[in-house]
Amino acid sequence: MQLETIKNIILRELDIWKKRPIYVIAPLAIMAFCSVFYLTFLGDGLPSDLPIGIVDNDNSSVSRNFVRQLDATQLGKVVRYDSFQEARNDMQTGKLTSVCLIPSGFNSDLQANRQPKMTIYINGLYFVGGALSWQDLLTMINLTSGAVQKQVLEAKGVPSSQMQGMLRPINIDLHKIGNPLTSYNECLSSNMLPGTLQMVIILFLIYALGTELKYGTSRELLEKSDGSIITALIGKFVPYTVFFTLLGMLVEVLLYSWMHFPIAGSLGYMMLDMLLLVLASEACAVFIIGLIPICRFALSLGAIFSVLSLSMTGFTLPVEVMPRILQGFPFMFPLRHYYLFEVQEVMFGSGFAGWWQEALWLLAFLIPPIAVLPRLKSAYFKLDYPKN
Amino acid sequence: MGYLKKWFADALSVCRHELKRISADSGVMVIFLVAGLGYPLLYNCIYHNGVLEDTPIAVVDMSNTAHSRRYIRKVDSTRELNVAFRCSSMDEAEALMRDRKAKGVVYFPPEFGKDIDEGRTATLSIYADMSSFLYYKNLMLGANFVMLDEMKQIKIERYSAGGMSDQEISQLIEAIPYEDNNPYNRTFSYSIFFLSAALLLIIQQVMFYGMSLLAGTAREEGRSFTHLIGRMHGPGVGRIVLGRGAAYWLLFMIIGTYIACLVPAMFGLPQRGSFLDILVLLLFFVTDCVFFATAWSSLFTKRETVLVALLFISPIVMFLTGFSWPVTAFPKFWRLFSYIFPTSFACPAFINLNTAGCDLTQIKDLILCLTIQTGIYCAISFVAAYIEHLRD
Numbered sequence: 001m002q003l004e005t006i007k008n009i010i011l012r013e014l015d016i017w018k019k020r021p022i023y024v025i026a027p028l029a030i031m032a033f034c035s036v037f038y039l040t041f042l043g044d045g046l047p048s049d050l051p052i053g054i055v056d057n058d059n060s061s062v063s064r065n066f067v068r069q070l071d072a073t074q075l076g077k078v079v080r081y082d083s084f085q086e087a088r089n090d091m092q093t094g095k096l097t098s099v100c101l102i103p104s105g106f107n108s109d110l111q112a113n114r115q116p117k118m119t120i121y122i123n124g125l126y127f128v129g130g131a132l133s134w135q136d137l138l139t140m141i142n143l144t145s146g147a148v149q150k151q152v153l154e155a156k157g158v159p160s161s162q163m164q165g166m167l168r169p170i171n172i173d174l175h176k177i178g179n180p181l182t183s184y185n186e187c188l189s190s191n192m193l194p195g196t197l198q199m200v201i202i203l204f205l206i207y208a209l210g211t212e213l214k215y216g217t218s219r220e221l222l223e224k225s226d227g228s229i230i231t232a233l234i235g236k237f238v239p240y241t242v243f244f245t246l247l248g249m250l251v252e253v254l255l256y257s258w259m260h261f262p263i264a265g266s267l268g269y270m271m272l273d274m275l276l277l278v279l280a281s282e283a284c285a286v287f288i289i290g291l292i293p294i295c296r297f298a299l300s301l302g303a304i305f306s307v308l309s310l311s312m313t314g315f316t317l318p319v320e321v322m323p324r325i326l327q328g329f330p331f332m333f334p335l336r337h338y339y340l341f342e343v344q345e346v347m348f349g350s351g352f353a354g355w356w357q358e359a360l361w362l363l364a365f366l367i368p369p370i371a372v373l374p375r376l377k378s379a380y381f382k383l384d385y386p387k388n
Numbered sequence: 389m390g391y392l393k394k395w396f397a398d399a400l401s402v403c404r405h406e407l408k409r410i411s412a413d414s415g416v417m418v419i420f421l422v423a424g425l426g427y428p429l430l431y432n433c434i435y436h437n438g439v440l441e442d443t444p445i446a447v448v449d450m451s452n453t454a455h456s457r458r459y460i461r462k463v464d465s466t467r468e469l470n471v472a473f474r475c476s477s478m479d480e481a482e483a484l485m486r487d488r489k490a491k492g493v494v495y496f497p498p499e500f501g502k503d504i505d506e507g508r509t510a511t512l513s514i515y516a517d518m519s520s521f522l523y524y525k526n527l528m529l530g531a532n533f534v535m536l537d538e539m540k541q542i543k544i545e546r547y548s549a550g551g552m553s554d555q556e557i558s559q560l561i562e563a564i565p566y567e568d569n570n571p572y573n574r575t576f577s578y579s580i581f582f583l584s585a586a587l588l589l590i591i592q593q594v595m596f597y598g599m600s601l602l603a604g605t606a607r608e609e610g611r612s613f614t615h616l617i618g619r620m621h622g623p624g625v626g627r628i629v630l631g632r633g634a635a636y637w638l639l640f641m642i643i644g645t646y647i648a649c650l651v652p653a654m655f656g657l658p659q660r661g662s663f664l665d666i667l668v669l670l671l672f673f674v675t676d677c678v679f680f681a682t683a684w685s686s687l688f689t690k691r692e693t694v695l696v697a698l699l700f701i702s703p704i705v706m707f708l709t710g711f712s713w714p715v716t717a718f719p720k721f722w723r724l725f726s727y728i729f730p731t732s733f734a735c736p737a738f739i740n741l742n743t744a745g746c747d748l749t750q751i752k753d754l755i756l757c758l759t760i761q762t763g764i765y766c767a768i769s770f771v772a773a774y775i776e777h778l779r780d
Contacts, residue, residue, distance in 0.1 A: 026696070030697070030700050034704070040722070041718070041719065043717070043719060047717035048717065091744075092740060092744045092745070093740050093744075093750050094715075094736050094744070110563065113556070113559040113560065115562060115564070116564060117564075117567060118564055118566040118567070119566070119567050119568075120566055121568075121570075121571060124571075124573030124576050124581070125572045125573055125581055125584065125743055125744060126581070126710070126712075126714055127576070127578070127581045128713060129714035129716075129717075130570075130576075131576065138566075144563075145563040148564070152560055153550075156552070164509050165507045166543070166546055168509050169510065169538075169542035169543060170504075170535050170538055170542070171509050171510070171511045171512075172511070172513075172514055172532070172535060173511050174513075174516065174528075175514065175515045175516065176516050177515055177516060177517055177518055178517070178518040182518075184521075184713065195703075196700050199699060203696045203699060204696060207692050211692075294414070295692070296414060296415030296601070296691065296692075299415065300415045300418040300695070301418065302695075303419070303423075303699050304418070304422055304427075311434060315519065315520055316520065316521075316578075316582075317435060317438075317578050320440070321438065321522075322433075322437070323434075326433060340488075344486070347518065348486045350486050354486060
């Protein structure tokens, strides 16, 4: 394995890039588009003005005040209905995140301590909107309820020094580690962008290795590298590794430096995480094309694998929710380990002690391709698989 | 009459020809079988439970009073949380969180019990692991639920010490009682909301990638389906586009019925809509998808391009269905962008029909959008095929 040979292969690959610049332009364009999409789509990370349907059967000053206050919250936007039927219809068709029913006689019951009952219907089909508007409604009801309590207690002569303790005996002081603003943007973008890159790497490399077979240039490549598949792969992969690693680091800089996503640890370690993800994804590509050295088949497999890995990371649905028998499955995906590494570094800033196991896992992905190298070599040499 | 007969015979042979090509292509068959038939099963297995229960948390009780101990017992008995660790210091709890053994910490300061005994507001602290929003949700729900319950008890004690009668107290502490219902997704199950949107998306994306793969392959080999146009008597564009579309339409009405009707039944997802209504929606949706895929697949001159360059769009299209981020919060541009995809109308329609139990009249606007979209993509498909034919 001489350096000279490797250099020649690298030059050959760069020549391919020059002839077909799509290898460079497409990943750049994809990552740019996705960055713009994920970072702008979720805006500030918390939705505002969620449509909440109100059926006010009381229409008193108190109930109107309640509706106005609810409308003034950042989360909610009130849509008024005359009948529950109409409101239900709009909730059923997904136009409302929740419906709140104010009973008739609400005000007079409230004044006479007869406990008028509010009824809330939550639209649980649209998760984020439903959960948030539910929270908004509950806060507003508790506030209104608290105001009534305060009135009565004041009338009973409770001194103002004791009032707070009477109204709110327990308070929760909430600390959100790693995402203090509860931003969906931070949660999603910091995983979807590396996820997209991983997908791009797997597909482009399967394609790069597969086209050698498809256009029958693989034998020439092998001859150029003195018949060594390892030399051929190293030479072919050096330019890609440099390119994808740079692209990945750009993603990290974009997330944690330009977008100011909170990071407890160091950006440098996240760069390392990214480098490991790039290498592991490349290894997956080699493994897939080596296992089935047919370009069309391997590409479809790579596509299925990389789409699946988005659901396997566990940043939306934690792995422990999966059936026990499937819980080992996510470990087969590099993105899962990237995510666990990221949690350690970004949320806790725990450094090497926290993520060394994930780093080892990512490195371990470099081993399986070795098993398929002989097969890939023979396919490259004999060209004895279907061309497409 | 003779022309009509000929027309159908031609279209039928194009359809048969396309079906043959589909079955002969290993790459396309992998996508149709593994992704089309397998993904729905796999996603159902992964997301089958959908509800996270007994999230392990650590408790640091510096107060160590009857109040804090009762609070901890109640937290432990909620469905959402499990007090897995009792720590003697915050450092210990933090270490457990860093090791990802505890997904949250509840901390009672030394003065907690005293504050309650002396009628002040007692504050406890919660530290939440935000790596998944479901941990956070569980911690909030569990701790808040217990807080409300505890507050009620403490208020009863304090109010009665203030000289109120039992009746007054019970009326006052719940001045406005409420009843909450979550009719469509009672436990806020992740699977119901995720899968309802994912199922139709799979139909659309699988068809799009499969058709584009084949169109690209044919063009690479210099035998695009539009070559057949020249062989027809009279204007052949209609027969070719519709005949080819019919092949996919037939295939995906079968796959679609499997995905939209059989899979939810197999996994016990809610099926509140009528079977016929869902079939009607599928008719509109699959037809729309056929023309959507035909129109876009005319862009690909190479087999691999579509998978390599456009796979990244799938998760984006998923978000554009509005299943998680509410449609009303979409930035305007992305809202317009979402109109490109049939699923942006069909997924809400399916969710409304299947899970919320709507009938067809309630989703007629969405069906209308699908129809308009079908018309536009149909026109584009015809024009694109004709242009390609002229070019050859």
